[in-house]
Amino acid sequence: MQIDDIDRRLLRLYQSDPTLSAAELAEAARLPRATAWRRIERMEAAGVITGLEAVIDWRRLGFAVEVALRITLDKTERNAFDTFLAAARGVPEVTEIQTFLGRVDVRLNVLARDMGHYQEIYRARILTLPHIADIEQLMLISDVKTDEALPL
Template structure:
């Protein structure tokens, strides 16, 4: 684990909000020279704290106006391997995130669709026909607020 000071945490918060910000801009924002800011970012990358750059795609602008979180409980855990289920669900392009979780459900899926009718089609024709699917619970996303994470 790497020791982080307040400046490191501030840099991480800034990068979480705007991944493409330059080292020069980070330096000006936090009272560092451009090389000093670059060295801090490089150190965070080398320590594995920064694992990559992420681009946020505006799904609504692409015509995907509905996001649904699905809780999926497998009906026959012994008959269908988790790997088989994961492989099958990963082949569905509308499924953006697959999380294997503990609790009431075995999986949590983030599904995008053009509208509710499109989501119903994906649910009925693709997700409910997957091997081993038992109970499914859907939660439609109304709003989303992003936070940079537990950085102090």
């Protein structure tokens, strides 16, 4: 789908505050309400806008530890990737799963209440995942920049 400068303006506004009503979005974009809403609906239908989601501060809910696990899989097993990914999806504390080409195959993001809780998760749930050849643990110290917005 091709987007023009008006679409980009709408997307920038929508990214900054997805709770804007159609009238507020149109006013901020300096467009007629029907035009703004029609363009938003077109971008939703084309899959450019895939939905809205709540951003929850996990720290305020008692989670103090975030660890990124870089995992290399033993790929000598036929369905190692699929089996590993299916099992990793079942770990509630895993909030993100990414796959890569290169030395690292998978990155898991894990949240825990404290280090004791993380140790429980790591021993009971992570180390029991199938086909792991190597794991590197990276504990989050601080968020320097977290921005989901695209530079439109």
